[in-house]
Amino acid sequence: MKKRSCVILGCSGTVGQRLIEALYPHPWFDIVDIAASQRSAGQKYKDRMRDSWYLSSDIPDEIAEMVIKPMDPKVVEEADLAFSALPSGIAKEVEPEFAKAGYVLTSNASAFRMTEDVPLIIPEINADHLQLIDIQKEQRNWPGAICTDPNCTTIGLAMVFKPIYDRFGIEEAIMNTWQAISGAGLPGVPGLLITDNVIPYISGEEEKVISEVHKILGKFEDDHIVKADFKMAATCTRVPTIDGHFETAYIKTKEPVDIEEVKKVIREFPGLDSLGLPYAPKDPLIVREEMNRPQPRLDRMAGSVPGMSVTVGRIRPGLDEKSINLCLISHNTIRGAAGAVILNAELMCVKNYV
Template sequence: MSVRVGILGATGAVGQRLIQLLDPHPQFEIAALTASESSAGRSYSDAAKWRVNTPIPADVADITVSATDPDEVDNDVDLIFSSLPSSVGEQVEPEFVEDGYVVSSNSSNSRLAEDVPLVIPEVNHDHLDLIEVQRDERGWDGALIKNPNCSTITMVPTLAQLDQFGLERAYVSTLQAVSGAGYDGVTSMEIIDNVLPHIGGEEEKMETESRKLLGEFDGAELSWHDVDVTASCNRVATLDGHLENVFASLREDAAPEDVEAAFRDAPTIDLHSAPDELIKVFEDPSRPQPRLDRNVAGGQGVATGPVQETSDGVQYDCLAHNTIRGAAGASVLNGELLVEEGYL
């Protein structure tokens, strides 16, 4: 079965990464691309300043870009991937859903809405059934599903495995790659020979999205996890790959080797883009490193270093590719889950 897909915000950094991941996908066929009014009506190769490290796929280059309006998109599209700025997504995504489209979105708007699934397939795929609540409450024929922030998605798979030891609190300090801000997000004069110790809104996203992702869904209502998350987010001069230092407080005593075993036993899911091993544990204390390890499992995995014992829990570092597992790849995984669960 071939699923025809569209990409909203196709000329941006995440949109380009979506094209790179979707063009060779055995299940999805790119059928529509949208962008701003200034790009509408032009071929994709003319409209996009292509910056991904592989060529524009030949069958995508000649697609005519549409305006980001449901009336302008081919209604034969089965699934929409959204990489819109949140200020645009907040207005436009509901219009597509009201028109009957199913939207797998990377945009930050509505992630915390009570009836919008915020999903990492290996962690909380059951939250997808919030779609039924969403459709009942909003009268939508389509559906809206979100993947979390790129820094949140790096840490939460590890926190989910710590929950068996009584996860109470997590402190995290991030070292986030410049690609997380988009191509024009951080100037060279800001970041070269420098670290930016503040990323607007990022800390709040980590502190709230984590609790929603780790929550329990009873079929009607989602109860957030009571873990207390405190984040400090920093931009550093790496291109891709968010590295995070995590300190977790646990109710139970947990030996480092037990925690590492729990990481290695993290559940996987039978989806095309899902890694065979969700969390790779390095024994070398100098790993993981962004340049060496961001592409673990094709960029869809999470890497950790050795676990250290602390006075009330454990400390470890974790890393993921922020534009693959942390953005475009996460949306693709959610799209695959939507197909698998029959929501198209």
């Protein structure tokens, strides 16, 4: 694969750090520039990150010496791709400016996820929704494009729903989360508030999960997405784990279910082997049979590409023959963020959108 140049927008946040860790050794992408807010611009990355680097890997030497740019496409180096890890409010203003300047954006931000002509992609589920990019470029007349990944809470859930939705249909679903603190970004939730505690809400999260699942499981028809339309309720909470969102789901199906068959369709959920994407795990969904799995600490790095697989467990009957109970773990800053936008970028490369 021909190497593509890329820039990282929001390089100093929790997702930005994961992007640097993953993109620096990536065989297809070269980091040519990094950008953050005016608070960070002008500083060497290693100086800015002295007290904020939260990963156990070291900052790559070459990146450590880079000077952070302000968030302006006129100042940031030209590149094929821009990986965006910006807060939504900033992304809303900045991402279209970068698309107008010719960058193909692969974004973590929620700003454009539900916009009609913007794809919201999980490559194993809805790669065909990338066709929205053709419509987007035509309607907006810009040389670049914006492609988004789902919220970190949505991704694991949508991946587990997909094989169930296709085989048994979904009538309605109720989900609950116990979400890691890295999901709140930096500086995040103060230690004094989260230690020894559960925060019983995450602003906007429940609405995002519901609307995003419906778009992802929707069908591309003519020039738009026809969304899935089952009923859903969500409760999202924050807990003092560092990485890895734990979620439970109660799913009412359209067809009667056999629990062994539910496990089989989840286990056999196909990866993207034929495309040869470096970030695509061979085992996107892993089923555990033990009563005490999955757990964030034990399972968040599962899979052939560590952190890119979702682990599902305690798959059991619900209240009647048309219902399923289960829980899952997905790594919020890898499969749920940095890894997701990297996988989307790889997909766009092989589909000739970059």
